[in-house]
Amino acid sequence: MKYDYELKYLKSLAMQYPNIASASTEIINLQSILNLPKGTEHFLTDIHGEYEQFLHVLKNGSGSVRRKIDEEFGNTISSRDKKSLATLIYYPKLKLDLVEKTEENLEDWYTITLHRLVQICKRVASKYTRSKVRKALPKDFAYVIEELITEKEEIQDKEAYYNSILSTIIRIGSASDFIIAMSNLIQRLVVDHIHIVGDIFDRGPGPHIIMDTLINHHSVDIQWGNHDVVWMGAASGHMASIANVIRITARYGNLDMLEEGYGINLIPLANFAMNVYGNDKCSCFNINYNADEYNTKDLEWDCRMQKAIAVIQFKLEGQLIMRRPEFAMESRLLLDKMDLSAGTVVIEGETYELKDTDFPTIDPEHPYELSDEEREIMERLQTAFMKCEKLQKHIRFLYSHGSMYKVYNSNLLYHGCVPLNEDGSFREVEVFGKKYSGKALYDILEVYARKGYYAVDKEEKSKGQDILWYIWSNGNSPVFGKDKMTTFERYLVADSRTHHEEKNPYYTYIEKVETVNKILEEFGLDTENSHIINGHMPVQLSKGETPVKCNGKLFIIDGGFSKAYQKVTGIAGYTLVYNSYGLRLVAHDPFVSVEDAIANESDIHSESMIVETVRQRRLVADTDIGQELSERIQELEHLLEAYRQGAIIEKM
Template sequence: MPNPSDKSLTVLRPLAERFPNVDSAMAEIARLAAIRTLPKGAIHVISDIHGEDQKLRHVINNASGSLRPLVEKMFGDHMDADEFRDFLTLIFYPPEVIKVLRQKPFTDEELRSYATTTLRNLFELVRVLAAGYSLKRAIGIFPVEYRELFSEMLHEPTTSRRQEFISAIVNELANRDRVWNLIHVTGRLVRNLAIYELIIGGDCWDRGPRGDRVVDYLRQQPNVSFVWGNHDVAWLGAHLGHPALICNVLRVSLRYRRITQIDEGYSIPLTSLEHLAQNVYGDDPAVHFMPKSTGLRSMEMVARMQKAAAVMQFKLEGQMLQRRPEWELDHRRLLHLIDYDNGSIDLGGTQYPLRDTYFPTIDPKNPYQLSAEEELCLKGLRHSFVSSQKLGEQMRWLVSHGAMYLIRDNHLIFHACLPVDEDGEFLSMQIGGESVKGRDMLVALEKLLVRVMDRPEEADLDILWYLWSGPCSPLFGKDRIATFERDFIADKASHHETKNPYFALIHEEWFCDKVLAEFDVDTKMGIIVNGHVPVKVDEGESPLKKSGKAVTIDGAFSEAYGDRGYTMVMEAERTFLALHHQFESVEAAVRDGVDIIPSLTDIRIWDTPRRNADTELGTHFSFQIDLLEQLIEAYRNNEIAQAALSSGARLV
């Protein structure tokens, strides 16, 4: 049996391959110690994007409004208003601006002059932003093809590197028609350096036009972390073949007429659903299922497709809830409660008339059984969702970058809530036969999300549905989702959904301290950060709760919910909220220099700017330093052999 020291050496040997002698290990310790003294990088948190890919792009491009003040500070005194606007727009939208500039009749001399001036200004920005990074990390963000060139340009403004240095670069690339490409990638680099880490607080899909493009754009960012939301797990479950979640994401997409993301974005044909709607619901006016916008398909056809998907969803959910009695959700099986003769439903002892009584696929004696036509439709849809290469790639990326919660500099970030009772006691949930609550619930669910991607078993897939809308789901936080009631009952009293007490209790300081302590976050400095519930800005609601220790950053990013959006930015000097207003279009931003200038609200101002050493990153560096010190000790004890020193070095 190996002794403990043997185990320690086994851990250290891979490290020895990177740092093969005492000097290299000491040099790395010195480097890490120096990085710990740097100001912490700016972390941006965006939640509840809901398919609004263009607005997301602008918010990321202008770094939640933090780039504009920096550009003003650096160049405001020697650029006029038009030059400043054009330079800022170039940083935000380099490919679109360059496309316009390429159409202008530049002479060769004018092109070289413009390129030289623009690149010099861009790299002045790059140098300022890169100074907050370790050189290794900054170079890692540089585009691979230009990495060595950009590394040289970091040293450009020195006595030995004068105007001729950058002019030589411009001349060579202009001669080869590549100078525009350098301007493009440098403008993008400025944006990438302005955000040290981008955290998405959940809900990439639904309501907005292109959830697929949201994820595509996130995958292009240099450092992204992701917190799961209930809409995201619904799409994950749909991709993994859960029948009820397939029908659910289709129903929502059809409600908002976001069909393009389905057929074009994910190559999922809707032919089978359209065939079902045409053959079975062909005479149904489906007036209460009309989509919220127009498009190529007729409004009536889309309404019938949505209704067909909804009825299948209710049937499939009924089947699932019957096989999951431990959830105690039998009261949400509603189809057998319908009186099909008089067109009403009994909910909790109240008889409600139905505003739509056309159910051609429901057998009142067996209401949860799919009809033959529905079975055939679902079979085709399931195959398409499971086989979608694009959707699969995006889901694997989200799982690899995702978590149920994150902690950054004493900010505890998760999507919706921790389910609690009226007294603030954590409620439990059954996962894998074990009852878990609080932090343990999120840990167990995170393991499930990783597991289900490789082994999509029915029990785990059903939990993905529960995360979408279950009463103890930390991604949902209500007693129910009243989809059937909103679709079929006019009386809005039946539509009510009761929020978990968590959302009221986060106004209380004692409760926030309890939640923070559950995750070992400093209760004096900690802040809870959630999305999920839109802040009613127009009604004067504040995202900062009365406790001063909890913030909601879902500002209704989606146009369907108000076209606003909050981002939270954690800088070295402060934490602030940026409220982003209506965004017209990328075209307007490029054409008119339109910028979303957010309203900023400080949440925390630090007396002493936060350094890497003060954060979780500093703890990580300390752990690395400790391992390196153990490696040095192993070298000195000759437990691990050192590699030969390079010329000029000496042993310590």
């Protein structure tokens, strides 16, 4: 007998499968799973707090639910009935509330609806094992749903049994609860796994709602975006990151999200801003708000708070840059380059006029020192961020389910770019005395990003916290992808030349096959059958840009989920769907509201484009999980051989 595995390992495996029968059963089970169609993957990126649109796209699976309805019913029901059924599946409780008030013959409606939901449930469950479906079933109705979706109602002997179940559900007053359970199950089964390719936080009003949703989702991974990373730094207690988070939140009129969503007390900052800038209109610090969501009575307060925290941010970042000369960001030290009496600032050797010179807390002799009041405010905010239970739960989830990049089913996922030089070669970046490029740069930055939150050693934690800020804003950061972050200039310098942030050469090379192949090889992927799926850089469809790069080898799927970008992109986001038949890119129009979706049965209008089809339907065997299952089968087959040779004794 040839032993490919150590006997010790096989004995350990035998504890789980103690005899030939149990090992054989598991081999049969795993082998059958390998021959099922692969599950549907759903890719979303740059959500930026737009929770209503995110939740709707999640509920409809980027059109996957509607496609299942079309496949199941074809022309046998009207387009209006299909829309109504889709809306019910997305928002079952709210739709039922409306139907139960307006429907004249409710019992007939229940009967028809239950039959249709069972049919859709059967279809979406067909690519899974009974075991996996069983685990997804809602507890209260698990047995009944399993009976309905596994029995064939057209078989004569079962027809009465099947119909009796449905009529009894209606008779005992459980139809509404059952419809809600079935709708949620369809949502759960239509998409097997979600990839979030970065930037959950900032700009929009509900990142905390999105995070709560992801935590409760059955299967998700996250590739950190620069906006996620700065929140990770803030949660660790890093003051420069905290200042950035509060400033951006103020900039987009979402301070109530910090106060009500996370319970962060901003009153000390508000009082300080009013005392210091009470006579200042802070016109350079306008709010980029959504007129439908922002209460303009807070406008003056928010402008002053934004200015107060921006000044604190510039000071803290200056301290950090001087503390970490290895970050090579001296060009970002601008407070000491200001001449407030002349109203000018020197940037890269050129003098520019300042739009604002009222900075009473900046000491010209020591411009980067916090005032006593500023220091006290930041210490209180630091404590608030670190002790916020909900925020800490969300950030721990980002760490446990997230990473700088992800290799999954022959796809390479990352936010931003792989830093390149002007000649297209991988850029070498120094991190604490050693140089890294390509995959190694991602890996070392992730090591320090985790230290910034988890390290016990103070020096290592401090390095990690500073690296989190570095990942957020440095020109060599893979998830930032520009030469500098011109926050100071955009606020305070009118000359738009100073606002420019040069993109990394990566963005000029991604149409070149040799570059994309080089990146795929760097991360250990086959260049013939793999793709790069990219977030971060908005695709301006209105200017003729396309998310499909390099003949379909790379996709940039940031299309403007954030309302702040929709005027630029011309749409409201891209998503990508990868099922057993291939890849489908979906472009979405803006989401109006949940109320409109229910009352008018309006879905998001989405343009769907098939970007890759496969000659042979992809199976679980073709996936990463399939590879793991195949390895498990081999191990079990060796265990069977050991049992049959008497090397391991069966337990009957």
